[in-house]
Amino acid sequence: MARSTPPQDVFTAVAEPQRRQILTALASGERSVNELADLLQFRQPQTSKHLQVLKEVGLVDVRSLGQQRLYQLNGERLKVIQDWVEALEQLWTSRFKRLDTLLEHLQQTPSPVETLEGHGDAHE
Amino acid sequence: MARSTPPQDVFTAVAEPQRRQILTALASGERSVNELADLLQFRQPQTSKHLQVLKEVGLVDVRSLGQQRLYQLNGERLKVIQDWVEALEQLWTSRFKRLDTLLEHLQQTPSPVETLEGHGDAHE
DNA sequence: ATAATATATTCTTTTAATAGAATATACAAG
């Protein structure tokens, strides 16, 4: 029942290993369906199907050249993922400045000091 | 059958919207299971299950504090995703320098000249 | 030992994604 409900978000699309391979193959340039299938040792229908998914979430674009369909990575869409990851990392990195949680625990536990050992970071 | 074959890679783990919410909630600091469940309006068992998945792929760490389990984002593991995205973007950005693919097509197709219109490339 | 709280696990059901095989469509060439 894959066709009736295709992955709609970029994250789901990229969760598939074969689709990541396709994207990687496309990163260095435009390829036709059969080129991709040959290169990655996938069957043609599977390749087409994965490409449809990638197209639906905007990770690839297509253009027609005769009877071929040339697929191309759309790097812009990768930013959806990148932005999310970076936002998380921002928060994670700046978590040392927010001692709220830590202080909460300090009030509750006898000696949670060991938790901080080994970080070596300037935590304040 | 989710428990028997849990997602092993970071990409699959992150494909789940609720797990992304959990990670986002954890980005600003450590939280207990119930804190997360309350905050995100998830049920406790679901929350635990998602956390196990995240733990298995290394995206979160746990420590025990009394009867609570405090989960914490492991930002390092996010780099797996980030590195992959950035590698792709690198290639995508530098794709203009690599005309190999384009030249390949020139050799295979009879008159793909129309394809080149507007490019202004010297093709032989 | 019993009760209360916090979290984890198991089992079942439901839903969604993937593969495979077969077929359809599109375009080009003769």
Next chain:
DNA sequence: CTTGTATATTCTATTAAAAGAATATATTAT
């Protein structure tokens, strides 16, 4: 119009993930 090549789609079967309910385990307090 028939053939060949490239790609897309449909249908079915399989597999995997997720939700839900119930229960188990762990820790603390009484």
